[in-house]
Each structure stands twice: as structure tokens, then as C-alpha cells.
Amino acid sequence: MSNTLQQRINQHQLLSTLRIKLLRLHKLLLNTERRTYEQIQGQISGGELLQLVINHEQFAWLHRLSELVVQIDELLHADEPVTAEAIATLMVDTRTLLTPNELGDHFAMRYDAALQRNPDVVLAHADVVMLLAG
Numbered sequence: 001m002s003n004t005l006q007q008r009i010n011q012h013q014l015l016s017t018l019r020i021k022l023l024r025l026h027k028l029l030l031n032t033e034r035r036t037y038e039q040i041q042g043q044i045s046g047g048e049l050l051q052l053v054i055n056h057e058q059f060a061w062l063h064r065l066s067e068l069v070v071q072i073d074e075l076l077h078a079d080e081p082v083t084a085e086a087i088a089t090l091m092v093d094t095r096t097l098l099t100p101n102e103l104g105d106h107f108a109m110r111y112d113a114a115l116q117r118n119p120d121v122v123l124a125h126a127d128v129v130m131l132l133a134g
Helices: 004-043 046-055 065-078 084-097 106-117 121-131
Strands: none
Touching: 004 046, 004 065, 004 084, 004 106, 004 121, 065 084, 084 121, 106 121
16 A cells, blocks of 8 residues: 555544544533523524524534534545645644633633533543644
8 A cells, every 4th residue: 555545544534533523522512502501591402403503692602613524524525635734734723723711712712611511521622632632
């Protein structure tokens, strides 16, 4: 097997694994937001949740994480081989986005709060960070 083919296989595995870990983190964050919303507004259905995720300000901060997953999907399904630079940029963007900061931008502050409230989010965060450090 050529080195180039092996590199492409490794890149695909890395992107696929990162995608899975980010989706798990996203689901946990979404569930955390849902619980917070339901404490005030009452229980909601799956369809109502979808509409809230798309349209409600309380869930808007999660869009940045969704966009990151879409970027990965685009790389995984691109006709051309993924460049090392594209992967490096994605890794930096992921690290930057997932840096909690109670005084940072809107995502960083909400992410920090979610990490404080939910130990499962902490574990999922650590899982992503370990992969990025890889």
C-alpha cells in the first residue's frame, strides 16, 4: 500500500473519529440546553426541539458546533484528497471553538457553563481534546 493511500486512510479515520466525538458532544450539549429550556417552559416534543434548535436564541450558540461537523462531512465526501493543511486548520478551529472561557465570546461562555453543569459534557470534551492532541 502506498504511503499516500495510507495517509488518506489515516486522514479519513481521524476525520470520522472526530466527527463521531463532536456529534456526541453536540448531543450532550443539546440535551443540557433542552433540560434548561424545559425547566422554564415545560416539556417539549422532538419536533418542537428541532424547531427550537433552528430558530430559538437559547440554542443558537450550538450552531457553531454543527457547522464544524458539516465542515468535516464536506471533507469526508470531497472528490479531491484532503490536504494536510485543511486538516490542520480544522484541528485548530476545533481546539479554538472548544476552549471554554467564562469571559470569552458567546459560545465560549455557554460552553464553559455547560462544562460546569454536566460531568458527561466534561468527559466528552476530554475525549475530543485527547484526539486533537493525538
